[in-house]
Amino acid sequence: MAKGLTLEIVSPEELLLSERVDMAIxxxxxxxxxxxxxxxxxxxxxxxxxxxxxxxxTTVHEFVVVGxxxxxxxxxxxxxxxxxxxxxxxTAEWIxxxxxxxxxxxxxxxxxxxxxxxxxxLRQTQLGSVLQARV
Amino acid sequence: xxxxxxxxTRINSVKSTRKITQAMKMVxxxxxxxxxxxxxxxxxxxxxxxxxxxxxxxxxAGRPDAxxxxxxxxxxxxxLLIVMAADRGLCGAFxxxxxxxxxxxxxxxxxxxxxVRLITVGRRARDLLRRDHGKLIVDSVTFIGKSRISFSDAxxxxxxxxxxxxxxxxxxxxxxxxxxxxxxxxxxxxxxxxPAAIPAAxxxxxxxxxxxxxEYEPSEEEILARLLxxxxxxQIYRALLDSAAGEQGARxxxxxxxTRNAGKMIAKLTLAYNRxxxxxxxKELIEIISGAEAV
Numbered sequence: 001m002a003k004g005l006t007l008e009i010v011s012p013e014e015l016l017l018s019e020r021v022d023m024a025i026x027x028x029x030x031x032x033x034x035x036x037x038x039x040x041x042x043x044x045x046x047x048x049x050x051x052x053x054x055x056x057x058t059t060v061h062e063f064v065v066v067g068x069x070x071x072x073x074x075x076x077x078x079x080x081x082x083x084x085x086x087x088x089x090x091t092a093e094w095i096x097x098x099x100x101x102x103x104x105x106x107x108x109x110x111x112x113x114x115x116x117x118x119x120x121x122l123r124q125t126q127l128g129s130v131l132q133a134r135v
Numbered sequence: 136x137x138x139x140x141x142x143x144t145r146i147n148s149v150k151s152t153r154k155i156t157q158a159m160k161m162v163x164x165x166x167x168x169x170x171x172x173x174x175x176x177x178x179x180x181x182x183x184x185x186x187x188x189x190x191x192x193x194x195x196a197g198r199p200d201a202x203x204x205x206x207x208x209x210x211x212x213x214x215l216l217i218v219m220a221a222d223r224g225l226c227g228a229f230x231x232x233x234x235x236x237x238x239x240x241x242x243x244x245x246x247x248x249x250x251v252r253l254i255t256v257g258r259r260a261r262d263l264l265r266r267d268h269g270k271l272i273v274d275s276v277t278f279i280g281k282s283r284i285s286f287s288d289a290x291x292x293x294x295x296x297x298x299x300x301x302x303x304x305x306x307x308x309x310x311x312x313x314x315x316x317x318x319x320x321x322x323x324x325x326x327x328x329x330p331a332a333i334p335a336a337x338x339x340x341x342x343x344x345x346x347x348x349x350e351y352e353p354s355e356e357e358i359l360a361r362l363l364x365x366x367x368x369x370q371i372y373r374a375l376l377d378s379a380a381g382e383q384g385a386r387x388x389x390x391x392x393x394t395r396n397a398g399k400m401i402a403k404l405t406l407a408y409n410r411x412x413x414x415x416x417x418k419e420l421i422e423i424i425s426g427a428e429a430v
Binding site: 008010011012013014029030033040041042069071078080 | 173176177179180183184186187190191285286289348349350351352353357358361362365368369372
């Protein structure tokens with residue numbers, strides 16, 4: 001078994017991280033998933049939340065993601081985020097702005113049948129509380 | 136024969152033109168670099184997206200309930216073309232060759248009895264197509280006053296495409312843009328967006344993940360329903376960046392040419408000016424000498 005797995009975090013605008021880690025914790029729609037080396041191949045949809053990279057039991061990187069997808073294979077974990085920033089760069093204004101945008105989408109789609117969009121927006125509105133809970 | 140004064144003014148005016156084109160070339164070169172970096176930075180995302188989509192599409196392909204964004208409506212009667220050109224001119228044949236390519240395509244489609252609609256991106260695309268095909272244009276997007284293209288710009292365009300698709304306004308959607316081949320060469324390219332052109336699994340991918348059977352959470356359908364619209368934005372974003380880099384490359388080449396031409400023009404005018412000056416001196420001398428001889 002290979003040691004560690006490669007965690008990649010990409011947003012449309014750049015490749016944010018590509019590193020060997022021991023464990024990646026990603027916020028999937030149906031609950032957090034901890035990906036260890038040798039994990040079964042999986043493609044998951046993400047909710048807004050934190051992606052954490054752990055080496056030797058300590059968290060070395062934390063990124064805020066606003067939805068997206070992740071592909072997990074035994075030796076790799078690729079997070080394809082709609083938007084992602086390191087936690088340190090996620091200011092209160094940045095989060096507020098996202099939450100406001102998400103709320104706007106949520107209320108706009110109230111009458112349409114864009115279920116997925118609406119669900120995503122709803123999850124994004126919880127972004128603030130996700131981060132608050134952490135602090 | 137032009138007078139010495141008029142020659143002098145011409146030389147000065149060409150000189151200042153050369154200064155301007157030179158400055159524009161420099162600006163284009165630095166913008167090109169930025170555009171290329173941006174295009175490069177966007178590549179990993181598009182690649183990962185494609186890989187995921189490829190494995191997903193393989194598993195739903197052939198099913199009757201496959202999403203329509205993926206497989207299309209099953210017809211090819213109504214086309215939506217997204218024509219991407221620049222907002223500004225002075226970049227050689229960049230805009231005109233693209234629009235010519237688009238016109239040929241439109242004419243072929245119309246000749247085959249298909250319905251065509253257009254979304255133009257960039258002011259030049261709109262202006263140049265409005266004359267012949269104004270009625271076909273359903274929407275126009277421009278980025279005037281924006282220094283860089285962001286992903287949300289692509290998302291906005293993708294949103295419009297999706298809206299039209301949901302209204303069942305077209306069967307096939309294609310992008311027409313200038314592919315950045317090199318700094319001096321941009322190739323008008325057509326790329327189909329709907330139905331999604333899924334890259335066949337490459338040999339490399341097959342080697343790294345032999346028959347990877349993925350688990351999906353939530354279901355495949357739900358992931359695909361999210362992934363496909365996202366893919367649309369990504370493809371558009373990539374084309375936008377490609378086209379932006381191409382525009383700067385074309386402008387750089389055009390301005391380089393213009394600078395060189397101005398240099399040649401100055402040399403020619405200076406020669407004419409010197410000849411004229413010499414001729415005047417000779418003429419004056421002859422006048423003096425013949426006057427002295429007559430005495």
